[in-house]
Amino acid sequence: HCRKLARRLGVPLKVLSVKVAQERGSSLEEAARIARYRCFAAQLRSGEALLTAHTQDDQLETVLLQLFRGSGLPGLAAMPAVAPLGSGQLVRPLLACSRAQLEAWVRGRELTWVEDDTNRDERFDRNYLRRRVLPAVRERWPGAGAAVARSARHAAEAQGLLTALARADLERARDGASVSVKALR
Secondary structure (H helix, E strand, O other): OHHHHHHHHOOOOOOOOOOOOOOOOOOHHHHHHHHHHHHHHHHOOOOOEEEOOOOHHHHHHHHHHHHHOOOOHHHHOOOOOEEEEOOEEEEOOOOOOOHHHHHHHHHHOOOOOOOOHHHHOOOOHHHHHHHHHHHHHHHHOOOHHHHHHHHHHHHHHHHHHHHHHHHHHHHHHEEOOEEOHHHHO
């Protein structure tokens, strides 16, 4: 599908494969994500950006999964709109759009896409959440996606402020090449 589309649009395409090494105690989903992003990072040069089609629905899933894991602010901040990746940047321009909005836009232009078969496998946490839990949540709270995305932005902002404060505290505690424990206290 991607090769045909790239040929038709005259867009260069590079298809890469990754080996997913699942470490003990980690999920296959996490291991696959790490492998993909390592591969993407290795391809990006300075000034380049990888754009993904992550939507508000993906953000909702990510926040809930992080919440279920007991994550702190960095985890609850979920996916930033822009983040460093390798020598370039990872950009998620569709985080404010729902999956339904994106699909309507794509259908309106008579574009085709390929649905990954593994998206139906409810053994994976994200798929279970997407297929079983979130339909009920959206039925009861239709604005949940936007509200949770807003909370993720608040968490990201709070984490940014805490990081800036910690850096300022560290700078005040520096004494040349060493750090004053008294000043840190």
